[in-house]
Amino acid sequence: MARAHAIVLGAGMSGLLAARVLADHYGRVTVLERDQLGRTPHNRRGVPQGRHVHGLLPSGAQVLGELFPGLLDDLVTNGGTRLDDYSRLHFVPDGEHRLSPRLQVESIYQQSRPFLESAVRQRVLALPNVHVVDGCDVVGLATSSGRVVGARAVQRGRREEVLSADLVVDAAGRGSRTPSWLAEMGYAKPTEDKVDIDVRYASRLVRLAPGSVPETLVVIGASAHRPVGMALAAYEDNTWMFTMTGYGPAAQAADYEGMVNQAAEFAPAHMITALREALPLGDVSTFRFLANRRRRYDKLRRFPAGLLVTGDALCAFNPIYGQGMTIAALEAAALRDCLRGGDTRLARRFFRAAEKPVQVAWNMAVGADLALPYVSGARPLSMRLINAYVGRLLIAAQHDPAVAARFLRVSAFLVPPSRLMTPLMMARVFSRRGTVSTEVRRERTGSVGIAQVDAVGPEREVGSPTGAG
Numbered sequence: 460m461a462r463a464h465a466i467v468l469g470a471g472m473s474g475l476l477a478a479r480v481l482a483d484h485y486g487r488v489t490v491l492e493r494d495q496l497g498r499t500p501h502n503r504r505g506v507p508q509g510r511h512v513h514g515l516l517p518s519g520a521q522v523l524g525e526l527f528p529g530l531l532d533d534l535v536t537n538g539g540t541r542l543d544d545y546s547r548l549h550f551v552p553d554g555e556h557r558l559s560p561r562l563q564v565e566s567i568y569q570q571s572r573p574f575l576e577s578a579v580r581q582r583v584l585a586l587p588n589v590h591v592v593d594g595c596d597v598v599g600l601a602t603s604s605g606r607v608v609g610a611r612a613v614q615r616g617r618r619e620e621v622l623s624a625d626l627v628v629d630a631a632g633r634g635s636r637t638p639s640w641l642a643e644m645g646y647a648k649p650t651e652d653k654v655d656i657d658v659r660y661a662s663r664l665v666r667l668a669p670g671s672v673p674e675t676l677v678v679i680g681a682s683a684h685r686p687v688g689m690a691l692a693a694y695e696d697n698t699w700m701f702t703m704t705g706y707g708p709a710a711q712a713a714d715y716e717g718m719v720n721q722a723a724e725f726a727p728a729h730m731i732t733a734l735r736e737a738l739p740l741g742d743v744s745t746f747r748f749l750a751n752r753r754r755r756y757d758k759l760r761r762f763p764a765g766l767l768v769t770g771d772a773l774c775a776f777n778p779i780y781g782q783g784m785t786i787a788a789l790e791a792a793a794l795r796d797c798l799r800g801g802d803t804r805l806a807r808r809f810f811r812a813a814e815k816p817v818q819v820a821w822n823m824a825v826g827a828d829l830a831l832p833y834v835s836g837a838r839p840l841s842m843r844l845i846n847a848y849v850g851r852l853l854i855a856a857q858h859d860p861a862v863a864a865r866f867l868r869v870s871a872f873l874v875p876p877s878r879l880m881t882p883l884m885m886a887r888v889f890s891r892r893g894t895v896s897t898e899v900r901r902e903r904t905g906s907v908g909i910a911q912v913d914a915v916g917p918e919r920e921v922g923s924p925t926g927a928g
């Protein structure tokens with residue numbers, strides 16, 4: 460296959476990251492985007508989720524830093540927030556047990572989705588061989604002899620055009636039409652894994668009184684007793700995103716006052732006071748996310764040459780866990796590795812490689828959803844045992860920064876989930892009763908400090924003598 464021209468459908472995060480990788484391997488890369496894209500950060504129709512809290516997990520940030528050297532520092536220089544001091548993280552994954560604020564892991568970069576996407580887009584636009592065409596609706600694929608040879612697109616006010624390409628990458632998000640296009644070409648559609656969740660979001664960008672919330676990132680999940688959770692994130696330019704999340708229609712607040720009232724049932728009082736006194740910077744936006752959905756392109760026996768699928772078009776997870784952009788980044792890294800390996804059976808190799816991070820994210824998202832009573836679905840014994848263990852681990856993680864750090868690094872895709880279950884980690888998890896009672900005794904006698912747990916720096920990996928587990 461020649462590598463003269465690649466087309467990317469969609470200039471969301473996965474499309475931009477795919478374009479960046481393709482630019483190293485193709486003479487020209489054209490990104491076709493339906494929305495009009497400006498030069499400054501703004502919300503747009505094709506990415507309605509940009510109006511809601513959008514966390515970038517540390518492993519996603521690492522890939523972005525590799526693909527765009529200097530980007531992460533520039534985000535901070537231009538007004539974004541870098542969370543290095545984890546005492547400023549208030550993270551209650553299961554809605555009941557706050558991770559120890561003494562944990563220390565990789566930095567978290569906090570900024571709005573439009574701000575991040577715009578920064579990435581400017582860098583992609585600066586690549587000499589990448590061209591982004593906005594206001595351009597892709598209506599189909601161009602095909603010949605069972606392979607994809609380009610895309611059919613309509614630019615505003617013009618007739619349909621066929622653009623030829625050696626490779627087309629579908630990064631058009633949850634509304635991807637590749638399954639139907641495959642059927643039109645005589646190929647089977649991919650099967651879908653789907654878990655219905657009916658998650659509701661309500662969000663508003665606000666300005667808080669300076670110093671009223673010392674934390675910079677607050678994430679409190681839903682619990683088995685409460686279908687509602689919240690997030691409050693310091694963004695660029697002293698703005699904050701306040702988001703309420705919940706399972707089912709009863710969890711959806713009607714307005715801002717309703718959102719704050721919901722949060723008041725479980726969030727610390729200083730946050731509620733700050734939110735009541737906040738200056739609104741826009742309306743309340745809502746979003747409904749119906750299902751975790753994974754399209755199994757990796758399982759198709761026949762797939763046309765000249766076509767790949769990435770990002771939410773491949774798999775979209777419950778957004779509460781903040782995985783989507785990071786998985787898009789890990790898929791871009793997988794694409795880079797596959798392209799380095801040549802063109803033979805590219806689609807098969809890419810779908811298999813992408814499936815690795817997707818599978819981990821899927822297991823984490825679906826496992827966490829099915830730990831809650833609001834989500835229906837089969838709960839095999841293995842899942843129930845893992846969820847029971849994670850529940851126990853989160854109790855330990857309140858007081859043990861090593862356990863908290865390990866949980867966070869697994870959630871952020873920095874280390875595999877198996878690292879939660881090393882013998883040393885399990886020992887820490889199950890020894891908590893003794894440690895907790897020691898802490899309680901110390902507190903009662905007025906002594907501060909927790910002698911049995913050590914504050915941890917960035918965790919060492921497998922084989923490290925100082926690794927926690």
Ligand SMILES: Cc1cc2nc3c(=O)[nH]c(=O)nc-3n(C[C@H](O)[C@H](O)[C@H](O)COP(=O)(O)OP(=O)(O)OC[C@H]3O[C@@H](n4cnc5c(N)ncnc54)[C@H](O)[C@@H]3O)c2cc1C
Pocket residue numbers: 468469470471472473474491492493494504505506508511512513514515516595596597598630631632633634660746748769770771772778779780781782783784785787
């Ligand atoms: C409410 C919500 C909150 C989220 N929060 C987080 C979070 O905290 N952290 C995180 O990492 N992820 C989060 N996500 C997920 C994240 O937004 C996505 O996973 C990520 O943006 C990757 O998506 P994508 O680029 O594949 O698709 P999208 O972001 O949906 O982009 C698709 C692009 O394709 C364009 N397009 C679509 N059809 C066509 C067409 N026919 N022709 C031309 N262009 C087209 C669209 O206009 C759009 O620009 C959240 C998602 C939702 C819904």
